[in-house]
Amino acid sequence: GENVEQHPSTLSVQEGDSAVIKCTYSDSASNYFPWYKQELGKRPQLIIDIRSNVGEKKDQRIAVTLNKTAKHFSLHITETQPEDSAVYFCAARTPEFGEKLTFGTGTRLTIIP
Amino acid sequence: DAGVTQSPTHLIKTRGQQVTLRCSPKSGHDTVSWYQQALGQGPQFIFQYYEEEERQRGNFPDRFSGHQFPNYSSELNVNALLLGDSALYLCASGYRYWPGELFFGEGSRLTVL
Numbered sequence: 001g002e003n004v005e006q007h008p009s010t011l012s013v014q015e016g017d018s019a020v021i022k023c024t025y026s027d028s029a030s031n032y033f034p035w036y037k038q039e040l041g042k043r044p045q046l047i048i049d050i051r052s053n054v055g056e057k058k059d060q061r062i063a064v065t066l067n068k069t070a071k072h073f074s075l076h077i078t079e080t081q082p083e084d085s086a087v088y089f090c091a092a093r094t095p096e097f098g099e100k101l102t103f104g105t106g107t108r109l110t111i112i113p
Numbered sequence: 114d115a116g117v118t119q120s121p122t123h124l125i126k127t128r129g130q131q132v133t134l135r136c137s138p139k140s141g142h143d144t145v146s147w148y149q150q151a152l153g154q155g156p157q158f159i160f161q162y163y164e165e166e167e168r169q170r171g172n173f174p175d176r177f178s179g180h181q182f183p184n185y186s187s188e189l190n191v192n193a194l195l196l197g198d199s200a201l202y203l204c205a206s207g208y209r210y211w212p213g214e215l216f217f218g219e220g221s222r223l224t225v226l
Contacts, residue, residue, distance in 0.1 A: 006155075032213035043117075043203065043217040044156065089155050093213040098169040099146055101215060103155030 002027040004092050006104025014112050019080055021107045023090035024072040032093040033066060033073045034101070039086045047088075048075070077109075085111045115140060117206050117218035125224045126194050134189040134221045138206030145187040146215060147179060150201040162187055163209050191223075199225045 003026040013019045025033075031052040036044035050057045050064045050073065057064050063076040077084055087108050091101040118137045126132050138145050144163040148156035158171035162181035181187045185206075191198055201222050205215035 034213065034215075036217075043219045046214070046216065049214065091155075095212070099144055099161050099207055099209075099212050099215060100158045100169050100171065101146075101156075101213070102158070106153075106155050 001097070002030060002092055002094050002102040004090060004102050004104045006090050006107060008107060009105065010108045010110070012110045012112055013080055015080055015082060017080055019075075019077045019084070019109055021075045021088055021090070021109070022072060023074070023092075023104050024070075025092040025102075026071065027092070027094050028068075028071060029096060030092040030094045033064070034091050034093075035064060035075050036089045036091065036103075037086045038089065038106075044089060080111045082111050082113055085109060117204055117216055119202075119204050119218035119221050121221055122219065123222045123224075125226060127226050128194055128196060130194050130225075131190065131192045132194060132223060134191075134202050134204075134223075135186065136188070136204030136206075136218060137186045138204075139216050142206035142208050142216070143185050144207045144209050145181055145185065146205045146207070147187070147189045148203040148205060148217075149173070150203055150220070152200075156203055159189070194225045196225050199223060 006023045034049035038044045066073040087106045090104040146161040147159040150156045160170045165181045176192045178190045201220040203220045204218045207215045
């Protein structure tokens with residue numbers, strides 16, 4: 001089955017700087033890659049996603065890039081703000097397994113004011 | 114527009130007991146998936162339902178079972194509870210013709226003593 005690795009596990013950046021979180025996946029058939037933000041005690045919230053026919057997608061301060069050849073994708077957050085502090089999860093979906101998402105282990109992002 | 118709603122939000126059970134968790138999907142959605150999130154880890158896929166049938170199942174024992182009703186709401190049942198079943202149980206809903214894009218509820222936090 002699919003395996004998703006996520007790095008780093010913790011990340012601290014100064015407010016206003018950029019943050020990058022990287023994930024690799026194992027199944028070349030995976031075609032959908034969402035990113036979720038989870039604040040303490042809250043639900044995972046979909047913040048951006050990308051499908052395999054696209055190399056990059058941007059939404060204001062957040063962008064995701066996908067390299068299908070290398071089987072990795074990354075989340076980029078620019079001009080970080082204190083409210084960006086949370087745990088971020090990447091995930092991958094393989095069509096063979098319906099809507100099953102395989103999640104990474106999470107990155108705890110801390111924005112230092 | 115109500116999002117995904119889950120009940121109860123918190124519950125405490127003892128080993129060997131049984132538990133039922135409930136989920137109502139986001140308006141317009143027809144699929145429901147259940148995930149288990151242990152503390153400090155990413156969500157793990159349990160199973161997915163649409164058209165009132167289990168469609169995909171993750172690596173969980175038969176003690177975990179579910180049901181989907183005609184109004185698309187769903188239940189997760191866990192029998193013979195173990196200490197290791199303590200976790201946040203997340204329900205996610207989606208639209209079967211736009212697979213992968215899932216919206217999560219706030220979860221039910223189960224503690225097994």
